[in-house]
Amino acid sequence: MPVVHETPTAEEFKTEVLEKYSSKVAKKRSKQIIINKVENKEDVPEILANSRTIPGIITMRGCAYAGCKGVVLGPTRDILQITHGPIGCGFYSWLTRRNQTKPVTDQDENYITYAMSTDLQEDEIIFGGEKKLRAAIDEAVAIFHPKAIGIFATCPVGLIGDDVHAVARAMEEKYPDINIFGFSCEGYKGVSQSAGHHVANNKVFTDVVGINDTFTKPGKFKLNILGEYNIGGDAFEIERIVADCGLTLHSTFSGNSTYEEFSSAQNVDLNVVMCHRSINYLAEMMDKKYGIPWFKVNFVGAEATSKSLRKIAQFYQDDELIKKTEAVIEREMAEVEKVRLDVKSRCEGKTAVLYVGGSRAHHYQELLGEIGLNILSAGYEFAHRDDYEGRKVLGSIVIDADSRNIEELTIEADPKRYKPRISAEERAKREKDGFEFADYHGMMSEMPGETLIIDDCNHYELEELLDRFHPDLVCAGVKEKYVVQKRGIPMKQLHSYDYMGPFAGYKGAVNFYREIDRLLNCNAFKFTKAPWDTDPELSATYGFNS
């Protein structure tokens, strides 16, 4: 028997949730909990995002170090990565993000399974840790002979004033054929992981991209995919599809990637961006410096994948490519449809909420929509206003104390390497015809009015939401997983995929449909209440009574 719940309106929910907060906190949260309203196709209300977490609030967020080392650099297999700091940070960023990588041969470098740290001790905290960092690099070079070393600064290192960049420079002088670079990604920078993404983008851009003019891959249509981290093998599936279409994927930033691919990434004609939040900076800077145009794609969801492939083919304006792409789409969609319709028949009309990442809460709505789920509410852990409202608001985002400490690079065209892939006139013409470059409309314009958009949703708000809206499915991260499941509501992790995947591309879509089908329809959750929990005790009858 289905349970009927009285569901509040978004407005009622918001008012009631804010009541429990102190007035100061309520004032802030009221700007982060927004009732969506889409006017003129994409005018949406303003949201407060990328704002400080409230102290004492049980938060879903992490830190800049996690965004830099964990998200952006972590998936590269042959950049040796040393965390400079006490042991914990390095330990926790060790393999837990499930970035898969596949070296071409058994001899190829692969440091993904290693976690290296300077493991700073009290003495070094007092007297400085640079000496130990230098020694650590010496030891790393002696054992591994890597071609590149990244150094990641943690909170205490920033405080005691260790200069990871100076050490990197000095060590590079000592080992001229190794590229050594540091990241000022101290955990307290910014307000979330997002600061670390930016720090990572800047350094990879200044110290790695563009230094290798010779390496290239065969093919006519070359592109990079930015913001794809190969969780659960997503990048492998995307590699398969784009190769079938006849495209050459030069490098993925940074899933299943190598240093050589990064350093020569300027040798392509197109950048496409998956996770807007974590890597839009790099796309933007490569456009300015090398003349490589970029646009936003999404390979999460079968329809979204087809749409993205078509846009890429359209960019190159090559009939052969367009034909091949259509053939791939047709072939793949035939397989997808069979599963989709079957799964949809069991999932249609169910409801979900998503609080995750800085793009995933948007991307995964496409997949869920394909099997008929309705999204009640969504929000990001560490997005900025443009991820919600679209890039048109970029100019109006105010720089505050927490964003000021992350360097904003000024980029000029590279005198030697700048080469507009399509001329300014051509670009303007295409844009007039509706082809969008360098744009992202954000999540809100694609969600219906009256849905709740919650930025930096916290534990208390999540609980309230579950209590009042009773969604059938929750998508979030590992810290939220069991909070939700204890209530008997299935929860899908969208950072780690619950150790499954891939979920991107066509095969990924099929995997995901089946997984959601299992979550919504499997027996396990039906056992959460024992039979005697719902049966009133007194109605029990004894044999001798009958």
Add this chain to the structure above:
Amino acid sequence: MLLRHTPKEIVERSALTINPAKTCQPVGAMYAALGIHRCLPHSHGSQGCCAYHRSALTRHYAEPIMGSTSSFTEGASVFGGQSNMLESINNIFTLYDPDIIAVNTTCLSEVIGDDLKQIINRAIVDNKIPPGKTVMFASTPSFKGSHVTGYANMLTAMVQNFAEKTGAKNNYVTLLPSFIEPSDMSEIKHIAAEMGVQYIMYPDTSGVVNAPMDGKFHMYPKGGTPKELIRASGDSRSAIALGRVGTFQAAQLLDTKCKVKTDILDLPIGITATDAFVDTLRKTAGVTVPESINTERGQLVDVLCDKAQYVYGKKVSLMGDPDTLYGLVQFCKDAGMRILHVVTGTPAGAKWDRRMKELTGEGTIVKSGAQADLFYLHQLLQNDRPDLLFGNTYCKYISRDMDIPLIRTAFPIYDRIGHSYVPITGYRGGLNLLIKVLDILMERQDRDAPEEKFELVM
């Protein structure tokens, strides 16, 4: 080869830790704090540490792990975290209503030098702490010790904050366990209960991080030691601390602060160590060992005698936390195994090294603290290959590369279930452990046997 870059030749290192066999203090402190009833762990520093610690414990236990943070940004890092902490206290009591907030520091707040004692006093003076509620803290700098040290520090803080000597002795025996699984906490309580001993045990994470599913989310599950009992431990007739590295400091404090006579024993893992625990309990509480405990013991000894040929003389290497390692090595010795290597990243101290060496005997490599990491262990293994490896989930890369069976017994375990439900302490835990070891070794024998040697009955 997943760890293809690890050479066989052992090179001296002094600065680079590769694949650590330890992690940082707060995660241990957070775990210990979860063993107090209605306690919310709070991490004082930037939020990344707290996110990492909660994630690590969540992955290890597959359970909700609650914890709040002071969420420092750069400003707090420069000007100090007092206002963040005071604001946290406010928000925590209004939103989550715990009885106790157990604060652990991170390396960040330690480096700044935030004085939590003063901050908490300030909160008291400003009436920010509701009546009957407590805010306590443990200093857990990550640049000292390891997660085990963090656990020990939080346990000590419990004694410091709550244990009280009123002068009127009660009938309880206080039990202070080192960093062990909730299943092991249950097993120790089971032994005490079977023996008819009135006990107080803290921390006690059983029922908290292995709580049942009942269709509701409980921010504070039924388990955990109530603070009244921790208070009463100051009047207990005696105390037994189990696991020296994790409990020494707390045990000493209970002794000096409340004059409770305290025995410090090893964790009851394996026959020898469990015998010592049971015997001490018997003597201090003045009880006789009941038939049920003798049966449990007898069953373990029985299986060991029956199947000793499969374990006797087998070579083992172990990594993990110092107290558990001491127990496991003891267990392996009980079973007649040969210990090749023992490695813990925790700087367990010269005394531990010495005791461990005495236990293992000549020819075993024992290393703790700096550069005692999994890279080093892997190198050792390439030079002297064991038949069996004990360690945490990260050892699976070594295990796969070298085709050495792995028994998961340390922290963290991200890839197998059971550790939070099935104990390794006590006689019953010993039997579980022995069955695990036998299963894996006998399966090897089956797998590797030539056809003519493949046996039905073993």
